[in-house]
Amino acid sequence: MSTPAFPRPLPRVEGDAAPFWKAVAAHRIELPRCTACGTLIFYPRTFCTRCHSREVRWEEISGAGRVYTFSVVHRATHPWFMDKTPYVYAIVELEAGVRLPTMLVGCATEDVSVGMPVEPVFERASDDVVLLHFRPRSA
Amino acid sequence: MSGSGGIAGIAVAGVYEHPRRSAPDKTAYQIAAESARGALEDAGLRLSDVDGYATSGVGPIGVLSMCHHLNLRPDWIDSTAIGGSSFVAQVLNAAAAIRAGLCTTVLVTYGSTAASDRFAVGTGGGSAGDPPDSFDVPYGPTIVGAYGMVAQRHMHEYGTTSAQLAEVAVTMRRHAGLNPDAKYREPITADDVLASRVISSPLHLLDCCVISDGGGALVITAEERARDLAKPVVRVLGGGMAVRHPGIGVRDITDIAARQSGKKAFERSGVRHEDVDLCMIYDSFTITVVETLENLGFCELGEGGPFVQGGRIGLGGALPVNLDGGGLSSNHPGMRGIFLVIEATRQLRGECGARQVENAEIALCHGTGGFLGIRHSGATLLLGRA
Numbered sequence: 001m002s003t004p005a006f007p008r009p010l011p012r013v014e015g016d017a018a019p020f021w022k023a024v025a026a027h028r029i030e031l032p033r034c035t036a037c038g039t040l041i042f043y044p045r046t047f048c049t050r051c052h053s054r055e056v057r058w059e060e061i062s063g064a065g066r067v068y069t070f071s072v073v074h075r076a077t078h079p080w081f082m083d084k085t086p087y088v089y090a091i092v093e094l095e096a097g098v099r100l101p102t103m104l105v106g107c108a109t110e111d112v113s114v115g116m117p118v119e120p121v122f123e124r125a126s127d128d129v130v131l132l133h134f135r136p137r138s139a
Numbered sequence: 140m141s142g143s144g145g146i147a148g149i150a151v152a153g154v155y156e157h158p159r160r161s162a163p164d165k166t167a168y169q170i171a172a173e174s175a176r177g178a179l180e181d182a183g184l185r186l187s188d189v190d191g192y193a194t195s196g197v198g199p200i201g202v203l204s205m206c207h208h209l210n211l212r213p214d215w216i217d218s219t220a221i222g223g224s225s226f227v228a229q230v231l232n233a234a235a236a237i238r239a240g241l242c243t244t245v246l247v248t249y250g251s252t253a254a255s256d257r258f259a260v261g262t263g264g265g266s267a268g269d270p271p272d273s274f275d276v277p278y279g280p281t282i283v284g285a286y287g288m289v290a291q292r293h294m295h296e297y298g299t300t301s302a303q304l305a306e307v308a309v310t311m312r313r314h315a316g317l318n319p320d321a322k323y324r325e326p327i328t329a330d331d332v333l334a335s336r337v338i339s340s341p342l343h344l345l346d347c348c349v350i351s352d353g354g355g356a357l358v359i360t361a362e363e364r365a366r367d368l369a370k371p372v373v374r375v376l377g378g379g380m381a382v383r384h385p386g387i388g389v390r391d392i393t394d395i396a397a398r399q400s401g402k403k404a405f406e407r408s409g410v411r412h413e414d415v416d417l418c419m420i421y422d423s424f425t426i427t428v429v430e431t432l433e434n435l436g437f438c439e440l441g442e443g444g445p446f447v448q449g450g451r452i453g454l455g456g457a458l459p460v461n462l463d464g465g466g467l468s469s470n471h472p473g474m475r476g477i478f479l480v481i482e483a484t485r486q487l488r489g490e491c492g493a494r495q496v497e498n499a500e501i502a503l504c505h506g507t508g509g510f511l512g513i514r515h516s517g518a519t520l521l522l523g524r525a
Binding site for chain 2: 099
């Protein structure tokens with residue numbers, strides 16, 4: 001088996017974020033919510049970033065969302081992405097309220113628009129890591 | 140206007156911008172050292188007068204190597220690293236340090252060979268190691284992409300057009316034509332900008348800053364002392380710094396750090412918007428100028444597109460911006476903040492020849508560092524002719 005020349009940049013499944021990536025690997029989106037003030041916290045931390053309470057509880061949230069903004073990247077310099085252009089780097093706003101960075105897949109770059117409804121795509125990136133991509137939501 | 144209590148009585152006494160835009164024969168340290176000499180000469184001071192030193196962009200403890208290289212043993216050091224705005228913030232830090240009695244004369248230097256090193260200033264990604272990055276970097280962010288997302292959202296919310304953004308690039312190029320040292324001086328039209336290739340939508344090549352080598356230096360000291368030095372006194376009237384990030388995950392990419400740092404700068408200086416004769420705005424991309432002018436309060440949120448049209452931000456307009464040609468046409472070696480302070484100082488001294496803003500009394504500098512749209516810093520400085 002050959003080693004790829006440039007490894008894909010992947011998150012470390014560790015610390016505060018480990019439950020998030022483990023859930024994504026099981027095709028679910030889970031985030032911590034503060035039990036004191038109700039704030040949903042993205043990216044995950046083990047304390048509330050609004051009221052500083054340590055009481056947070058992980059809960060599953062819906063993957064339904066809309067494109068908040070995006071950019072079609074025609075020139076990348078991270079080596080792994082160089083032969084992936086053009087690709088769509090985007091921020092998706094989930095119905096639960098958080099806005100998360102992602103890659104938009106499954107549609108022509110010229111068809112992407114702000115406000116477009118999207119749904120998750122669970123993209124296996126390595127033995128350990130599944131990434132959370134999005135694609136246009138089927139009606 | 141005399142500045143607020145904390146930093147009143149401080150002056151920019153010496154400035155120097157390295158004239159080279161391509162310096163493959165030099166090291167970054169060499170450019171910084173040549174700039175240090177230039178700024179001290181400009182002020183009429185010697186290296187032995189320096190007892191405070193600030194630099195950035197030199198790695199975690201590179202400030203020590205720079206002290207070694209310049210043979211400085213200062214009583215106060217600062218290596219603030221908040222991206223391209225660092226040097227603007229360092230003027231504030233230096234002012235506070237001098238007021239506190241920690242030192243009397245601060246040298247600020249910058250040197251970079253970004254272009255000769257073929258360093259990807261605008262298109263680099265990041266490492267996925269730090270917690271926030273691990274939620275971003277796997278999806279292929281680039282600097283242009285981050286600013287592109289800001290432009291896309293701005294267009295969606297406010298109807299801003301690519302032609303309006305292009306007007307910023309056209310104006311900067313016109314100013315660069317009046318600056319003999321600028322990297323690109325040939326005039327361009329809005330059509331040229333729109334016809335240039337898309338780097339990361341909706342930003343075209345000519346919406347992006349250049350990549351150059353370069354550097355510069357500043358000398359900051361007490362106004363009382365500056366009066367006895369070589370050049371007309373330029374006072375630090377006030378300033379502020381700020382950070383913006385998505386916080387708990389609800390990023391609003393039209394609300395930028397300039398809103399907070401600019402508000403502080405105006406409050407602390409007592410300057411009103413209508414008093415400002417010129418702006419030096421970090422123009423990493425055309426959209427950066429539009430959003431910065433809005434967030435500084437020169438126009439309403441969403442009005443930035445129309446605001447930059449009709450010659451308003453050009454020499455001779457109501458609010459001239461980036462008379463040196465900016466990062467879009469003059470120079471951008473990776474961290475442009477120092478050039479904002481250099482050009483503003485020269486404008487207030489009346490040294491700028493063909494690109495001089497007539498009777499300039501008050502200048503605003505605003506630096507942006509990091510990735511607008513992901514997380515970034517802002518540092519605002521108001522300078523005034525004494």
